[in-house]
Amino acid sequence: MSKSTPYFKNKQLHFNERTIPMLSGEVHYWRINPREWRTVLERVKEMGIQMVATYVCWDFHEVATGELDFTGVTDPRRDLVAYLTLLQEMDFDIIIRPGPYIYSEWKNNGVPDRVVKYHRLDEKFLSEAEDYICAVAKVIKPFLATQGGRIVLLQAENEIDPWPALFTEPLGLGKKPGVFQQFLSEQYERIEELNRIWTSDYSNFDQVHAICVEQKDQPEKLIRYLDFVRFKHWYVKKVAEWAVSTYRQAGVDVPIILNGYDGMGTQHWGELERVAEVYGQDIYPSNEFAKWQDEFRFLVEKARIARAISRVPYIGEFESGVWHGWHYLTNALTANHYRMAAFGALAGGIVGWNWYMLVNRDNWYMSPINEWGRTRPELFSTFKKIVDVFQLLEPATLLHKSSIAVTIDPLQRSLVRPGESVLKAFHDAGLDYEFFELGSGTCDARIVFYGGGSWLSRSGQERLLEYVQTGGHLVLIGMVPEYDEFLIKFKSLPTNRGDGVIPLNGGIKVKLNSHEFVYYGNRAEWFESVPGKAITGTRIPSTNLSSEELLHQHSLEQGQEYKIGYTTQLGQGLITYLGLEVDPGLIKHILIGLDNVQPIECSMASWTVALYERSGSKFIIVINPNQIAGSCEIRLNGLDHDEIYIIRDLMTDHTWNLSETDGKLSFSCSLPAKDATVLHLQRQNS
Numbered sequence: 001m002s003k004s005t006p007y008f009k010n011k012q013l014h015f016n017e018r019t020i021p022m023l024s025g026e027v028h029y030w031r032i033n034p035r036e037w038r039t040v041l042e043r044v045k046e047m048g049i050q051m052v053a054t055y056v057c058w059d060f061h062e063v064a065t066g067e068l069d070f071t072g073v074t075d076p077r078r079d080l081v082a083y084l085t086l087l088q089e090m091d092f093d094i095i096i097r098p099g100p101y102i103y104s105e106w107k108n109n110g111v112p113d114r115v116v117k118y119h120r121l122d123e124k125f126l127s128e129a130e131d132y133i134c135a136v137a138k139v140i141k142p143f144l145a146t147q148g149g150r151i152v153l154l155q156a157e158n159e160i161d162p163w164p165a166l167f168t169e170p171l172g173l174g175k176k177p178g179v180f181q182q183f184l185s186e187q188y189e190r191i192e193e194l195n196r197i198w199t200s201d202y203s204n205f206d207q208v209h210a211i212c213v214e215q216k217d218q219p220e221k222l223i224r225y226l227d228f229v230r231f232k233h234w235y236v237k238k239v240a241e242w243a244v245s246t247y248r249q250a251g252v253d254v255p256i257i258l259n260g261y262d263g264m265g266t267q268h269w270g271e272l273e274r275v276a277e278v279y280g281q282d283i284y285p286s287n288e289f290a291k292w293q294d295e296f297r298f299l300v301e302k303a304r305i306a307r308a309i310s311r312v313p314y315i316g317e318f319e320s321g322v323w324h325g326w327h328y329l330t331n332a333l334t335a336n337h338y339r340m341a342a343f344g345a346l347a348g349g350i351v352g353w354n355w356y357m358l359v360n361r362d363n364w365y366m367s368p369i370n371e372w373g374r375t376r377p378e379l380f381s382t383f384k385k386i387v388d389v390f391q392l393l394e395p396a397t398l399l400h401k402s403s404i405a406v407t408i409d410p411l412q413r414s415l416v417r418p419g420e421s422v423l424k425a426f427h428d429a430g431l432d433y434e435f436f437e438l439g440s441g442t443c444d445a446r447i448v449f450y451g452g453g454s455w456l457s458r459s460g461q462e463r464l465l466e467y468v469q470t471g472g473h474l475v476l477i478g479m480v481p482e483y484d485e486f487l488i489k490f491k492s493l494p495t496n497r498g499d500g501v502i503p504l505n506g507g508i509k510v511k512l513n514s515h516e517f518v519y520y521g522n523r524a525e526w527f528e529s530v531p532g533k534a535i536t537g538t539r540i541p542s543t544n545l546s547s548e549e550l551l552h553q554h555s556l557e558q559g560q561e562y563k564i565g566y567t568t569q570l571g572q573g574l575i576t577y578l579g580l581e582v583d584p585g586l587i588k589h590i591l592i593g594l595d596n597v598q599p600i601e602c603s604m605a606s607w608t609v610a611l612y613e614r615s616g617s618k619f620i621i622v623i624n625p626n627q628i629a630g631s632c633e634i635r636l637n638g639l640d641h642d643e644i645y646i647i648r649d650l651m652t653d654h655t656w657n658l659s660e661t662d663g664k665l666s667f668s669c670s671l672p673a674k675d676a677t678v679l680h681l682q683r684q685n686s
Contacts, residue, residue, distance in 0.1 A: 022352020039373035137250035259316030280316025303348020321367030419451035429584035461492035469571030498525025506542030512593030525579025532568030
């Protein structure tokens with residue numbers, strides 16, 4: 001094989017004039033009888049998977065202190081060299097994941113007994129781990145793509161976590177100082193600055209104690225908790241930088257990836273993107289997303305965030321089967337669940353993932369392939385069909401069609417999210433959108449809704465201000481950022497909340513530009529005067545009367561008009577503020593009032609629908625997250641009415657024509673409960 005360096009460009013992995021789909025499956029060689037390796041891998045290839053990922057387990061390969069077996073001398077299952085040779089022989093590309101930590105339901109999460117007592121920045125751990133990395137790098141180096149092999153990616157470390165509950169004292173989170181105090185000294189430099197922010201009176205950093213749990217009833221301690229979150233992000237980044245640097249020094253010159261949890265409370269996705277080539281979240285939902293309210297919404301949101309911040313929106317571990325213990329929570333994983341998960345991720349903008357585990361092993365079951373190369377037919381056929389659709393879509397080449405965005409801030413996302421009501425309203429309204437990531441991102445959407453709380457970093461506020469001044473339209477509903485990330489009064493946007501708040505017993509008729517609609521809620525802010533153009537609300541009678549006794553009283557405020565918001569010019573753009581409580585109907589009415597026409601509309605508000613495009617072809621991802629089967633009407637805007645369009649369901653191969661109704665091109669789509677599909681739309685003469 002020729003030698004060259006794999007690289008990422010336009011969300012795709014390229015190697016030897018090939019574009020490699022970022023779609024892989026995890027197969028652990030040391031947990032399968034080597035006599036079954038080929039049989040198992042033949043089934044993987046039959047599924048259509050061209051890339052295999054595997055951990056390398058430090059604890060298993062170390063047969064004595066500092067003595068590592070990678071050739072199977074002590075046990076055939078330790079023959080990493082033979083496994084990599086077989087993968088190359090069978091024409092697989094390879095993602096190698098040597099740790100040092102691997103978790104993977106292995107003793108000590110994959111590290112030897114003698115090092116497990118040290119946290120990941122402890123000098124003793126770093127010394128031992130460096131020796132291991134150098135040893136494993138020497139073994140895998142001949143198999144690197146840069147050396148003519150097929151290892152195209154290496155994952156450094158795994159789900160890096162300081163584990164505050166396990167290393168409380170060594171980290172300085174308890175009675176004695178440690179790494180946490182080092183972090184504070186780097187962040188604040190002078191103890192006087194920390195005292196100013198914390199309103200404390202410490203003499204030196206060693207005296208400072210951490211607040212490791214959010215104190216919802218003690219807002220004065222929020223800043224201290226925020227510094228604990230920042231500490232976790234700082235710690236994870238330090239470990240990631242060490243791991244990537246150590247592998248590079250050991251001669252690994254293929255792209256390096258990192259992975260982490262599917263939330264931001266521990267790992268800061270954007271920062272890790274800047275440490276390695278790619279960062280991927282690990283996602284393991286319950287069957288049919290049934291265990292937690294909004295669980296499916298969270299999946300799509302995570303994918304949208306990845307699309308907003310990642311050079312390659314990627315899932316490092318995507319549920320395929322389940323580990324022992326977690327199966328009590330997830331229940332048995334069904335075929336339609338996997339369709340929901342895969343197409344939900346694609347709807348949000350994910351362009352690749354690693355199915356973990358694609359093959360059963362100890363402490364893991366319900367994968368589509370078992371340890372002997374036999375399949376679970378209902379799952380295997382579903383996975384194969386998903387692979388077929390993925391390859392047809394080429395998701396990294398697709399252009400997402402949406403004209404609106406919602407802000408997202410990494411630090412806010414680490415807490416109980418202050419903008420949760422906005423995100424839920426968008427989901428419940430069935431609206432597709434982008435995220436405007438305020439940490440470092442930019443946004444081309446015509447309209448951006450603020451999805452945060454009363455505090456936002458200074459850089460985030462400045463980024464919002466720049467978005468408006470350069471022509472964007474920012475919409476705020478009942479919330480304005482007025483404090484920075486250290487909870488110090490700071491407001492970059494020239495936006496005010498109302499002078500008063502009135503209770504609403506009935507509805508209020510809102511006039512937003514030329515659009516009028518009735519809003520029902522509990523309260524409304526009102527202004528004595530507003531900058532720019534006023535948004536008015538007129539009280540109307542209550543519709544909630546259960547008897548006539550209070551009929552007169554309920555009509556007393558009828559006809560009262562209030563200024564409940566405004567739209568004002570700022571630079572080349574606009575700011576709209578509306579002092580109401582957000583709900584799905586309000587979001588839709590705001591978009592109508594602002595003359596926003598979405599490229600795609602769905603009659604079933606709770607369904608998820610996303611539109612992507614490539615070279616004239618359109619792909620529509622449709623998901624029914626409800627517990628009952630249903631049908632929805634999907635309307636497409638901006639199409640040529642003189643053309644005839646054909647729709648093909650990529651899961652069933654059923655085809656039909658797009659029809660015109662009331663001057664709009666629309667069609668009906670039916671789906672079973674908790675299921676999903678992808679539709680391909682193209683001109684008849686294409």
